[in-house]
Structure formats: C-alpha cells, structure tokens
Amino acid sequence: ETEITWWHAMGGALGETVNQIATDFNASQSDYKITPVFKGTYEETLTAGIAAFRAGEQPNIMQVYDAGAATVIGAKGATIPVQDLLTENDVAFDINNYISGVRYFYADADGKMIGMPFNSSSPIMYFNTDAMAKAGVEAPKTWEEFETVTAPALIDAGYIPLAQSHSPWIFVENFMSRHNLPFATNDNGYTGTDTQILVNNDALKMHWTNVKEWLDDGKYAWYGASWDDNQTPFEEGKVAIWLGSSGSFGGLMKKDLPFEFSATYLPYWEEVTTEPTQTFIGGASLFAMAGQPAEENKATAAFFEYLTSPEVQYMWHRETGYVPITTAAYELAKEDGHYDRFPAAEVGIQQLSLAAGENTKGYRMGFYPQIRDVMNREFGRILSNETDVEAAFTTIEAESNELLSRFAMTQN
Numbered sequence: 001e002t003e004i005t006w007w008h009a010m011g012g013a014l015g016e017t018v019n020q021i022a023t024d025f026n027a028s029q030s031d032y033k034i035t036p037v038f039k040g041t042y043e044e045t046l047t048a049g050i051a052a053f054r055a056g057e058q059p060n061i062m063q064v065y066d067a068g069a070a071t072v073i074g075a076k077g078a079t080i081p082v083q084d085l086l087t088e089n090d091v092a093f094d095i096n097n098y099i100s101g102v103r104y105f106y107a108d109a110d111g112k113m114i115g116m117p118f119n120s121s122s123p124i125m126y127f128n129t130d131a132m133a134k135a136g137v138e139a140p141k142t143w144e145e146f147e148t149v150t151a152p153a154l155i156d157a158g159y160i161p162l163a164q165s166h167s168p169w170i171f172v173e174n175f176m177s178r179h180n181l182p183f184a185t186n187d188n189g190y191t192g193t194d195t196q197i198l199v200n201n202d203a204l205k206m207h208w209t210n211v212k213e214w215l216d217d218g219k220y221a222w223y224g225a226s227w228d229d230n231q232t233p234f235e236e237g238k239v240a241i242w243l244g245s246s247g248s249f250g251g252l253m254k255k256d257l258p259f260e261f262s263a264t265y266l267p268y269w270e271e272v273t274t275e276p277t278q279t280f281i282g283g284a285s286l287f288a289m290a291g292q293p294a295e296e297n298k299a300t301a302a303f304f305e306y307l308t309s310p311e312v313q314y315m316w317h318r319e320t321g322y323v324p325i326t327t328a329a330y331e332l333a334k335e336d337g338h339y340d341r342f343p344a345a346e347v348g349i350q351q352l353s354l355a356a357g358e359n360t361k362g363y364r365m366g367f368y369p370q371i372r373d374v375m376n377r378e379f380g381r382i383l384s385n386e387t388d389v390e391a392a393f394t395t396i397e398a399e400s401n402e403l404l405s406r407f408a409m410t411q412n
C-alpha cells in the first residue's frame with residue numbers, strides 16, 4: 001500500500017467533509033492510502049507548503065487558494081502539472097469536462113491545467129429572510145437599492161444591515177468582475193508578468209467612499225479582516241445581510257441557525273454599469289508537489305481521479321456549498337433535486353454563469369497574498385479614520401506594483 005499526504009486549509013465542517021472523502025477513498029481500494037492534514041488558514045497552509053518544499057519535506061498534495069496560485073504556478077519545478085500527472089498515470093483527462101469558469105483558472109499560459117480544481121466558490125449575498133420580512137424588503141439587486149431602501153428599513157427593524165467577509169476578495173477582485181472592469185494590465189495579468197494593478201480607479205474609490213459612509217451611518221459593520229470575523233454576527237442574527245463564500249452554505253445549514261436564510265447574487269452599482277457580469281471562481285485547487293517517488297505520484301493521480309468523479313464532486317458540493325466543478329456533477333445535483341430542496345445552493349454556480357465580459361475571468365498576479373495584506377491594512381485604516389480613500393488607493397497601487405515587479409524578476 002502506497003501512502004500519500006494531503007495538506008489542506010479546510011477547518012470545521014469543511015474539514016470533516018475532507019476527512020470523509022479521504023476515508024471513502026481509502027475504503028474504495030486497497031493500493032493507496034491518503035492522509036489529510038489540516039494546516040490552518042489558506043495563508044498558513046501556503047507558507048507551510050513553501051517552507052516544506054524548500055526543506056525537501058513537501059506533502060504529495062497541497063491545497064493552494066486562488067490568491068496563491070500565480071505564485072505557485074510561477075515557482076518553477078515546485079509542482080507537477082496535474083494534466084501531465086494524470087496522463088502519465090493513464091488517467092483519462094478532458095479539460096472540457098470542467099465548467100467554463102474553472103477550466104483555465106489554474107492553467108498556464110498555454111492552457112495546460114497545472115492545479116487540480118477542487119473547492120471552487122463564488123462570493124454570494126446571504127440574507128436573513130426573517131429580518132427581510134420584518135423590515136418589509138427584498139434582497140437588494142443594486143447597491144443604490146441597498147443604500148436607499150434596504151438598509152434604512154433594516155435599521156428600523158433593529159438590524160445591522162450588512163457585513164462582508166474578506167474585503168479584497170469581495171469588495172475588490174469580484175467587484176471588478178461584477179462590473180466588468182479591468183483589474184490589471186496584461187489582460188488581468190494572464191498574458192505577461194510585467195503587470196500593473198489597476199485598483200486606483202473611480203468605481204472602486206466610489207464604492208469604498210460609500211462603504212465608509214455606510215459604516216458611519218450604521219448601515220455596515222466591520223468586525224475585522226480575518227476570514228470568519230464578519231460571519232459570526234450574521235449567524236447570531238445581528239447582521240441581516242452577509243456577503244460570503246458559497247462554500248459557507250453547507251456549514252451554515254449544519255449550524256441550524258435560529259432563523260431562515262437564503263442567498264442571491266452580489267449587488268452591483270447601477271451608476272457603474274447597467275449590464276452586470278459574472279463573478280469568477282474563488283476557493284482553492286490541489287497541486288501535486290514535485291520531488292516524490294513515481295508510485296506516490298501514481299497514488300496522487302488515482303486520488304484525483306476519484307475526487308473528480310461526478311459522485312464525489314456532488315457529495316462535496318452538497319455538503320459544503322462549493323460549486324460543482326464538472327458539468328457531470330452539476331447535472332447530477334440537478335437530477336437529484338438538490339436545488340429543488342435548496343434553491344440557494346445553486347446561486348454560486350448561477351452567478352458564475354451570468355453574462356461574461358472581457359474582464360471576468362479572474363486575475364493572475366504573483367505575490368498576490370502580500371497584495372491582499374496591503375489592501376487589508378489600508379481598508380482597516382479607511383474604516384478606522386486613519387486614512388482617506390484617495391490616499392489608501394494610491395498606497396495600495398504603489399505597494400502592489402512594487403510587489404508585482406519583484407515577482408516579475410523571479411520569472412526570468
């Protein structure tokens with residue numbers, strides 16, 4: 001029996017589902033045994049993986065979140081492209097089996113799949129339906145509606161209207177996609193490494209000016225920059241609307257909250273666009289680390305084959321809320337009546353399938369985890385009156401471009 005190790009960042013209910021998948025895989029055959037190891041947050045897992053690789057102690061499989069993908073794909077020799085791993089180990093592979101938003105997200109410039117798509121998400125708008133009914137409002141379609149109709153009614157009904165998780169992900173990266181705005185030069189970083197970020201733009205600054213005003217007016221609450229900081233007040237029923245990952249859906253269902261909730265698309269600004277577009281996938285993928293014996297690579301390929309089967313993908317989607325990454329898994333979910341039972345479970349994949357635009361396929365920027373740190377620092381300073389929006393975005397752009405040019409130097 002060949003043993004392999006999988007480092008991941010899936011805590012709580014997500015971690016339990018990861019363990020279940022591993023247990024089921026191990027029980028399904030007798031040649032291989034996989035051991036999942038929880039390494040903390042996405043950031044901690046990436047840091048641990050890079051350190052381990054340098055020390056020659058890397059696991060067979062490492063989960064890398066979207067923000068870290070460019071860094072890992074750009075680290076020459078660190079991983080085995082998943083497409084090569086599968087074909088070399090006689091596992092059938094067809095990139096067209098994956099839903100379009102997933103297909104090339106973890107691919108290289110030639111369209112070769114490098115990372116194995118696994119937990120793909122989209123940021124969606126969760127809302128407390130009891131709160132909405134009490135306030136006599138519907139989930140807002142636009143930010144204008146939120147500001148003038150939804151938020152005042154929710155305040156009157158005794159709720160804090162809005163909180164959101166992870167500002168860089170939702171209020172920058174997917175904000176740009178939802179409004180079809182260019183996020184970086186070089187086609188959002190996909191066609192070159194001498195990339196410049198384009199965050200210092202009127203739409204984003206208008207949005208953040210409003211976010212700060214909403215905070216001051218009690219329409220918005222901000223509890224911190226860590227992943228879960230802003231989810232708890234929603235679960236407690238204090239906050240009526242929470243923007244978070246579709247991958248939180250399963251966990252919320254399992255918590256048996258004392259109110260009904262549902263979900264719909266992220267609002268957009270009508271003053272920016274009347275033709276809102278799709279968001280792009282978040283979450284993470286699995287990288288096969290280089291430097292492992294051939295029989296372990298074979299085991300990794302066998303596990304990936306198992307993991308992407310429609311049944312396992314549907315189970316993962318159903319239990320967590322991460323979107324089905326293959327068309328077959330999506331069809332299976334429909335056939336099984338999953339969305340008849342839980343319409344909100346389909347919102348993530350539906351939002352990923354809204355009209356596309358030239359700027360909606362995500363971004364590819366190296367050292368991007370550090371860029372997010374800069375954003376989080378500056379957003380915290382905006383919200384606590386230590387800086388203003390104009391100065392913050394000037395700083396974010398300058399520091400981000402410095403990081404991008406440092407990354408570009410590693411690519412020669």
Ligand SMILES: O=P(O)(O)OC[C@H](O)CO
Pocket residue numbers: 042065066067119120121122169245246247281282283284
């Ligand atoms: O919470 P997740 O797993 O949906 O991930 C959200 C972001 O895409 C991670 O950078």
